Amino acid sequence: MDWHESSILSERARILVRHLGNLEKNDASCCGISLAQCHAIMEIGRKGKINPNDLADLLGVDKTTMSRTINNLVESDLAVRHLNGGDRRYVVIQLTKNGQRFFENTETDMKRYFQSVLERIPEDKRSQVLESLEIFKAAVKNCGCALYTGWKSTHPTQ
Amino acid sequence: MDWHESSILSERARILVRHLGNLEKNDASCCGISLAQCHAIMEIGRKGKINPNDLADLLGVDKTTMSRTINNLVESDLAVRHLNGGDRRYVVIQLTKNGQRFFENTETDMKRYFQSVLERIPEDKRSQVLESLEIFKAAVKNCGCALYTGWKSTHPTQ
DNA sequence: ACAAATAGTTATAATCTGCAACTGTTGCGT
DNA sequence: ACGCAACAGTTGCAGATTATAACTATTTGT
Numbered sequence: 001m002d003w004h005e006s007s008i009l010s011e012r013a014r015i016l017v018r019h020l021g022n023l024e025k026n027d028a029s030c031c032g033i034s035l036a037q038c039h040a041i042m043e044i045g046r047k048g049k050i051n052p053n054d055l056a057d058l059l060g061v062d063k064t065t066m067s068r069t070i071n072n073l074v075e076s077d078l079a080v081r082h083l084n085g086g087d088r089r090y091v092v093i094q095l096t097k098n099g100q101r102f103f104e105n106t107e108t109d110m111k112r113y114f115q116s117v118l119e120r121i122p123e124d125k126r127s128q129v130l131e132s133l134e135i136f137k138a139a140v141k142n143c144g145c146a147l148y149t150g151w152k153s154t155h156p157t158q
Numbered sequence: 159m160d161w162h163e164s165s166i167l168s169e170r171a172r173i174l175v176r177h178l179g180n181l182e183k184n185d186a187s188c189c190g191i192s193l194a195q196c197h198a199i200m201e202i203g204r205k206g207k208i209n210p211n212d213l214a215d216l217l218g219v220d221k222t223t224m225s226r227t228i229n230n231l232v233e234s235d236l237a238v239r240h241l242n243g244g245d246r247r248y249v250v251i252q253l254t255k256n257g258q259r260f261f262e263n264t265e266t267d268m269k270r271y272f273q274s275v276l277e278r279i280p281e282d283k284r285s286q287v288l289e290s291l292e293i294f295k296a297a298v299k300n301c302g303c304a305l306y307t308g309w310k311s312t313h314p315t316q
Numbered sequence: 317a318c319a320a321a322t323a324g325t326t327a328t329a330a331t332c333t334g335c336a337a338c339t340g341t342t343g344c345g346t
Numbered sequence: 347a348c349g350c351a352a353c354a355g356t357t358g359c360a361g362a363t364t365a366t367a368a369c370t371a372t373t374t375g376t
Contacts, residue, residue, distance in 0.1 A: 005288065006273035012291040013178060013272065018197075019298055020175045022218035036332075039176075053354060060180035062334050067356055069332090089341045089354045113301070114171065115164035120297035125290070130163065132283070132290030133170040139278040140177055143271070194363075211323060220365055225325055227363090247323045247372045319376090326369075331362105338357075346348085 013136075033076075036061070036069050038106070041078060041095065045103030049094050051084075078102060171294075191234075194219070194227050196264070199236060199253065203261030207252050209242075236260060 025035055033041075039059050044050055050058075056066035070093060073079035078099035084090035095103055121129055183193055191199075197217050202208055208216075214224035228251060231237035236257035242248035253261055279287055 002276070003269065003273070005284065006269045006276050008288055009276055009291070010268045010272040012288070012295050014268070016291065016295050016298060017175050017178045017182075018218075019295075020171060021179060024175075025218060034331075051354080052356095060176075060183060061332095063355070064335080064357080065333055071356095087342070087354090091355070110168045110172070111161065111164045114168040115161070117294075117297045117301050118160070118164050118167055120300055121293055125293055126163065128286060129290040129294050130166055130170070132287040133167070133174065133294065135279055135283055136275075136287050136291065137170050137174050137177075139275045140174065142278055143275050192362075209323080210325095219363095221324070222326085222366085223364055229325095245323090245373070249324065317376100319374100321374075322372080324369105324371085326367105328367085329365095331364075333360100333362075335360095336358085338355105340353105340355085342351105342353075344349100344351085346350105 034069075034072070036065070037072055037076075037078075040066075040069050040073060041099055041103055042106065044079060044093055044095055045100065045107070049082075049092050051090050051092060055093065073099065191260075192227075192230070194223070195230055195234075195236075198224075198227050198231060199257055199261055200264065202237060202251055202253055203258065203265070207250050209248050209250060213251065231257065 024038075036059070040055060043055060043058055052066050052070060053063055055070075056063040059066070061069075070079060070081065074081060076098075077096055079093055079095055082092040082094065084092050118126060182196075194217070198213060201213060201216055210224050210228060211221055213228075214221040217224070219227075228237060228239065232239060234256075235254055237251055237253055240250040240252065242250050276284060
């Protein structure tokens, strides 16, 4: 059990997440759209069509929050709700032309950003970094355990 | 200019950030403390002592938000404010005994989590992943540009 | 000595969030 | 066919978080 390596991993992942997260937050607020709305648009755009419940799970928010976020998108003419003919409980969400444009522009922006990140990585290390991110991503996703397992039991609960 | 690689990079970083972010969010809410408060505790703990302004910059929030977050911590007996003798404009924040315990427990939890992530990475890839994360982190930090540079100009602004 | 700059706090208002309770729809067992 | 549980989705409410603007207090520079 290598305690030292996991400490390094923890540190690097933390800084990375915070840095990219802040970047997102700062830049999202400058275009009249909330971060939650932006994330929703990006996921709807990638999936093409999706129902609110799955979208809520994907983004890790409550379905009521999702419902309201979708309201905002619809009011801003960025997304539309359709009723699924087969099962009328289901609602299908899709992007409008406006939303589609937003989605594509933002995806291009993100690629451009990561392009410039890539340029800051030595050329002979790029494929290694790409592969490692995939490995790390898979390890994180497969790790069912919680981040702060000890909180409930070991933390002073005020 | 390799558009394909930056696309892959973007995708992997995005999923990683969202996954770890959600993990944080879900687990933070279960111990009577907000995510903002938790982040603040962790940074105060790592720095030992820090002033509100620097802490706000570090966490990417407004200083007024920081002030209130610190209020919460003080009320919960997790941190204390001290007046800096030298320049009485400055406030120094430190953890209380309670806060210190919280900090140490959480740091241990995080290490434990990343330990189990590490165990899911093939042994012969671990040092490569660790190195790559460092490279990637540095590249992200040094990249002064914004994530969504095009939003202001190219996005439909509502 | 006095204006500008700095660190920090409070007032206000807007936004985001989730739990509880609700409607409407479907599937299942009898 | 009926009733009931399960499910998708929405709204009422109440609490938490956030930033902008206006403020106090302290220091620095001229």
